[in-house]
Amino acid sequence: MVEEEHAQSDAMRGAVPPPEDHWRPYADNFRDDPRRAGDPMVQRLLKFLGPNDTLMDVGAGGGRLALPLALHCRGVVAVEPSASMASVLQQQAQESGINNVSLTQSSWEDAQVEPADLVLCSHVVYVIREIDAFIRKLDSHARQRVVIVVYNAPPQSQIYPLWQRVHGQDRLALPSLPQLLEVLEELGIDPQVDELPPQPPRGYDSLQQAVEQLNRRLYLAPDSPEAVRLEQLLPEMVVEKGGVLQIKDAEPLRPSLVWWRPKHPIVGVG
Ligand SMILES: C[S@@+](CC[C@H](N)C(=O)[O-])C[C@H]1O[C@@H](n2cnc3c(N)ncnc32)[C@H](O)[C@@H]1O
Incomplete structure (x- = not known):
């Protein structure tokens, strides 16, 4: 594995x-x-x-x-x-x-x-x-x-579901x-x-921080079609909880x- x-x-x-x-x-x-x-x-x-x-x-x-x-x-x-x-x-x-x-x-x-x-x-x-x-x-x-x-x-x-989308x-x-x-x-x-x-699921302070960290975790080259896709998808894939953004449905x-x-x-x- x-x-x-x-x-x-x-x-x-x-x-x-x-x-x-x-x-x-x-x-x-x-x-x-x-x-x-x-x-x-x-x-x-x-x-x-x-x-x-x-x-x-x-x-x-x-x-x-x-x-x-x-x-x-x-x-x-x-x-x-x-x-x-x-x-x-x-x-x-x-x-x-x-x-x-x-x-x-x-x-x-x-x-x-x-x-x-x-x-x-x-x-x-x-x-x-x-x-x-x-x-x-x-x-x-x-x-x-x-x-x-x-x-x-x-x-x-918790971010595995993003792989299929991106x-x-x-x-x-x-x-x-x-x-x-x-x-x-x-x-x-x-x-x-x-x-x-x-x-609790990991939280991101802002959408910008989430994009930066997830770009690295998903191995996305800057401005690649996948990076553009992530930036477009992310707003609908996160929810705000306790003052931070979390990936929707992320299991603790x-x-x-x-x-x-x-x-x-x-x-x-x-
Ligand atoms: C997720 S961090 C956990 C750090 C700490 N144990 C904690 O719970 O906060 C994983 C750590 O394991 C270390 N590591 C990875 N492979 C290792 C290996 N083969 N032998 C010893 N440490 C290793 C990494 O360098 C990293 O610091």
Whole structure:
């Protein structure tokens, strides 16, 4: 599924090569105040983490989870391959006076790190090709628990309906919770699955912002017939809710915590 989705993206890009750092335009959205109160995901994860524990955050992004959790544990290793995400994380840690987080700028597949008590991997698995090896490595680096955070549907699924209208073809879906559960079963892992409250559909501050972001997400060249089509279609495809514009009928995404106690070596495929 990952390869087919990426091949469809490449075909839409045409001669334009994929960006070196896919996350650069979005990295700032992954910045959040580490001392914010009442974040249900942080509160839930804290139940797994004691003050003397260590945390490994695989694909830590801008530190949305790693930094608030670092305030309550001994230390965090953040594994993050994207330079723009890593820089948001480091900047935010410095501004917030958090100094028990060390960054390994690498993919998880290539990372050389020591085990930690809790291994967390939030909203990463959708794009992992060699998912069995990736999960085995999560398991083998956890002393107490592995926690994967994943939505019930692909993160971009709310804009999938636009593909048919703009490109005349269905968007090929990335894997999400159902496929992860199948993989874990094949690996002989029997996880707990805790569903958290649904997240409201993404909002755009203005039609102009929606056009800009969707042009990028739909791989539209400026002034192409598809870009013109999107601009014409969009006003009838969005509704205003709570002061922002949302894609009509977009289903809220529901995050789940999929967690287990490590059982290396894992039996199963491969
Ligand atoms: C959607 S962001 C999630 C960031 C953070 N975990 C959160 O929940 O806010 C996905 C992150 O996974 C990282 N990532 C993608 N492939 C990865 C891999 N193979 N190993 C480690 N991280 C990866 C990306 O660079 C990106 O920062």
